[in-house]
Amino acid sequence: MEPESRRVPGADGVGIHLLEWSREGVPLLLLHGFGNEAHIWDDFAPLVAAYYRTLAMDHRGHGDSEWDSEGRYDHDAMVRDVESVTAALGIERLVLVGHSLGGRIATLFADRNAARMAGLVLVDIGPDLDPRGVTRIQLDVASDPQPSFASVEEFARALTLAYPAGRPDALLRMARHGVRRREDGRYALKMDPLLRGVGRAESPEAAEARGRAMSETLWKALARISCPTLVVRGAASDVLSPETADRMVEDTLRDGRLAVVAHAGHSVMTDNPDGFHEAVTSFVLADG
Numbered sequence: 001m002e003p004e005s006r007r008v009p010g011a012d013g014v015g016i017h018l019l020e021w022s023r024e025g026v027p028l029l030l031l032h033g034f035g036n037e038a039h040i041w042d043d044f045a046p047l048v049a050a051y052y053r054t055l056a057m058d059h060r061g062h063g064d065s066e067w068d069s070e071g072r073y074d075h076d077a078m079v080r081d082v083e084s085v086t087a088a089l090g091i092e093r094l095v096l097v098g099h100s101l102g103g104r105i106a107t108l109f110a111d112r113n114a115a116r117m118a119g120l121v122l123v124d125i126g127p128d129l130d131p132r133g134v135t136r137i138q139l140d141v142a143s144d145p146q147p148s149f150a151s152v153e154e155f156a157r158a159l160t161l162a163y164p165a166g167r168p169d170a171l172l173r174m175a176r177h178g179v180r181r182r183e184d185g186r187y188a189l190k191m192d193p194l195l196r197g198v199g200r201a202e203s204p205e206a207a208e209a210r211g212r213a214m215s216e217t218l219w220k221a222l223a224r225i226s227c228p229t230l231v232v233r234g235a236a237s238d239v240l241s242p243e244t245a246d247r248m249v250e251d252t253l254r255d256g257r258l259a260v261v262a263h264a265g266h267s268v269m270t271d272n273p274d275g276f277h278e279a280v281t282s283f284v285l286a287d288g
Contacts, residue, residue: 001046003056008088010060011080012072017064018085019056021049026118027091028052028284031082033100033125033267034137035191037063039177040099043170043273047281052095057085059101061192063177071194075214078105079112092116095284099123099269100239104218110229111221120229121280124237124266126244127218129211133239133266145196148186152176155187165236165264165271174270222252229256230283234264234271257283 003019010016019038028048030041038056045054058065059078068077082105086094095118098106103125110117140162149155156168156175163171179187202210231253233245249256259279264271 001049003042003045005064007064008085010065011077011084012068012070014060014068014081015066016060016081016085017058019045021045021054023053025052027086027089027094028054029082029086029091029094029096030054030056031096031098031102031106032056032059032062033102034195035062035178035189036099036174037177037190039063039173040269042173044269044277044280047277048284051285055089057082059105061195063190067192067194071192073192073195075104075108079108082106082109083113086116093118095119095121097121097123097280097284098125100125100266104214107218107221107225110225110227114224114226117225117227119227119284120225121232121283122229122248123232123276123280124234124240124268126231126240126248127215127222128241128244129215130237130239130241130244133237136238141196146188146193148182148188149179150186152179152187155179163265163267163270166267167270167273170270170273219252222248223254226254228283229253230280231256231258232268232276232279233258233260234266234268235260235262236265236271237268239266259283 003021006018007015032040037058041056048054060081061067061073093116096106103122110120152175156172159171180190182188231245231248233240249258261268261272261275261279269276
């Protein structure tokens with residue numbers, strides 16, 4: 001099943017790219033993580049497209065969405081994009097599925113738009129981040145803030161370092177949709193360099209303070225969310241710890257459930273697609 005590619009207005013005049021697999025049923029909107037794009041859901045989306053109006057969007061500065069000329073890439077701007085996109089599409093009530101960064105955006109959106117939420121799925125993300133994953137991602141970005149590649153295949157091979165458990169066909173698809181060819185023939189990321197810190201300076205102290213403030217905001221948001229919520233954790237994740245996942249489901253969410261997917265790290269949908277599909281479809285189809 002091939003999705004339709006669409007472009008709709010986001011917040012601040014930023015054009016947002018969407019993939020749409022179906023147009024019938026309660027909308028189910030998929031939000032990708034940092035550095036990814038909408039096609040990361042290509043394996044999962046067709047499984048629910050017969051039951052939900054299934055869409056995935058590229059966050060601003062990612063994929064085929066526009067870059068923000070003023071560099072507004074904070075969480076609030078991305079939440080406002082989701083609000084603008086759903087308004088443009090006439091979507092009132094929906095299910096949100098968010099991975100990593102997309103899960104944080106989904107959490108904040110659900111808190112602001114409680115009456116619109118039919119369900120929420122948070123994929124390997126929570127208010128507190130495991131320092132191991134934070135360090136890994138920081139080192140990956142710092143090693144080459146503006147990488148380029150001789151071919152799509154070279155990028156796919158590079159992805160195996162960041163996604164060691166990723167299925168080869170999934171990584172090749174990520175590579176194919178994650179780069180664009182430059183005039184010199186090399187391939188560059190479809191990602192605003194500002195998102196990787198190019199041209200932007202922030203002290204470690206400021207970054208730490210910002211992280212603490214966001215953690216507190218997200219814990220408070222989770223406590224106010226009343227819709228059925230599934231937390232999906234990769235069993236080998238270095239981003240969402242077992243302790244944080246348990247606290248989210250047992251102590252914070254009003255209607256929370258936990259699914260731990262074996263043989264998967266942070267990128268659950270590419271590490272163990274079958275396990276991810278089983279966990280999420282059993283939740284969204286039961287509650288759809």
